[in-house]
């Protein structure tokens with residue numbers, strides 16, 4: 001790959017390229033099937049709070065890969081799933097009206113309770129009390145999403161993003177990192193493993209992994 005490749009923090013003007021990469025990296029997923037507006041809004045969510053960030057890697061023209069992170073310190077009203085749903089709520093509703101067959105998409109069908117909870121937040125009470133789990137949370141940075149364009153997978157882009165994610169977390173003052181990955185996502189598990197992440201527990205169909213970044217003198 002060329003020398004022009006660089007990882008940096010994304011801004012609003014980079015979103016279109018990152019959305020294109022997201023849709024290529026996650027074909028067939030609900031967020032991709034819901035269309036460009038929903039994907040864009042969900043990625044924009046990382047840019048509108050100083051507790052979140054979006055990194056991307058570019059060759060100067062295209063987005064080769066991206067990673068989104070969130071500080072989990074117990075102060076956020078919602079976690080990442082409800083947070084993005086609330087932020088992209090109008091776009092999701094519009095997309096589901098014009099694509100009603102997506103109500104039966106496996107990801108949505110498996111998350112009806114999450115949808116019901118989010119309708120409640122939206123229609124009845126947005127400000128939910130900080131949960132007990134959040135009160136006692138050990139502050140850390142969560143890797144919420146990482147995607148590499150299929151044309152650039154297997155070339156070290158994922159490794160570069162994971163290293164940049166660690167550096168950003170350290171810059172924010174955190175050394176403890178966490179993520180959740182589907183247990184059948186062998187490629188992702190292998191990339192995380194290689195980068196020093198360890199499985200701490202299985203939660204349903206997913207694995208929760210953590211990494212504690214060493215202090216560099």
Ligand SMILES: CC(C)(COP(=O)(O)OP(=O)(O)OC[C@H]1O[C@@H](n2cnc3c(N)ncnc32)[C@H](O)[C@@H]1OP(=O)(O)O)[C@@H](O)C(=O)NCCC(=O)NCCS
Nearest residue numbers: 025145146147148153154155156157158159187188190191
């Ligand atoms: C998971 C994912 C982010 C990994 O990114 P990636 O860029 O393919 O990962 P890497 O290139 O760093 O590593 C992948 C493989 O390429 C190899 N590799 C790394 N650098 C390389 C290079 N310069 N040349 C050739 N191969 C290389 C690695 O050894 C690794 O092989 P291994 O899995 O057998 O150990 C990517 O596959 C992806 O976007 N998948 C779809 C979306 C997804 O599932 N995201 C995660 C869930 S949120």
